Amino acid sequence: MTGMHMISCIRFSLQLLITESIYTFGLKRKKYFFWRILLGIVLYFGLALTTFYLLAGIPSENPFISIIYYSCMFVYSLITMNLCFDEKREELLFSGVCGYATQHISYAAVTIIVELTGIEFSIFWEFLLIRVLPYLIVSIVIYWTIVRRYEGKAEHKSRDIRMILLSLVILFIVVVNSVLVDSRMFRGESALLQNVFCKLYAIACCFLAIFMAYSMSRQNQILREKETMEQMIKNMGEKQKLSKETIDIINIKCHDLKYRISKIPKIEDGEEQKKYIEDVRNTLTIYDNIFQTGNEALDLVLTEKSLLCTEYNIKLSTMVDGKLLNFMNTTDVYALFGNLMDNAIESVIKEADEEKRIISVSIKIQNHGVHIHSENYCKDEIVFSDGLPETTKEDKNYHGFGVKSIRYIVERYHGTIFMRSEKERFLTDIIFYPEK
Incomplete structure (x- = not known):
């Protein structure tokens, strides 16, 4: 491998190592991280030297030997990250691909400047100024313009492996192309112009690789979440039909009680009559949970959740005018309030003090x-991300869609939602301005 020197x-x-590090800031560190990263750096450079000496023994100037070296270093960097960070392989591959793309952007930019200006410096x-500083500067710029912009918005941290692999393929082709153009074997008469245009092409492709790994992966995730929420809303529509049937049965049962009440005077035994009356009274209490707000879907979900609240000794306070929601699809009303109530019940049911098991809901006209x-x-400490509370369940990839579906429905009707936590209370405010 006479075409490459050890210093190179x-x-x-x-x-x-520099360019990949900016993509690891948000990764979950393993225990004894400091010692792991020291061991990782020693292992990384040890493998780099070993690979160089093994390839240097090959008496050839074939540029593909350099490609093998670069590929090996990429793999070694992934091994080092795996040693230090407790993340999925997709996340580590993502960091490696974007880091390598950043390195090649820096290399291409420096090459263009040196080729066009002919600038020269002493070895130090x-x-x-040429071999270290530009890579630091480009890394910092990309971190502030891309990494920080997108990282906070990926709630699930679930990368699209297809986009990452596609970015890796693009990056590999660009690196091979650059190595071939840099090689004396493939240089033509217009080497300067050829190299400059090649590096401009490399910069564009590397930015494309980073964009695909970040933005396209994120867009695909949003589409998957949208499909999931649409399916959830569809399923709740089916559940709404079942709830309506349940409420109809309750109404029939309560109506039948009138005939049972008519039998009371015919019971001669006083104790038996008293017991019969008490049974009828307990049966009729279920009718207290039947809501009539002026919106059928809202009636169903409030009645359903009210029965659940009664079972768990939760006080449900409502001041609602269901007719105000008649501009919404019934399935959306059912899904919106179903998720709101489920989250509230899940929260208050943890409280041992039943006096604190209170949920209040209101629907009214305010500010037009x-x-x-x-x-x-x-009482739990709520962590918010992108305006929504993060799920407290361990598997965040498959939970947290309840609050997302709430926002999804609200935005469908051009509404605004604001969730917050204060003084051991969780509050949700939603405002719609329906067209008249």
């Missing part, structure tokens, strides 16, 4: 809009 290989290894200043307000006791 070490420089590349250092540059790759060349190492600092339809204002929905719900609040419930919540």
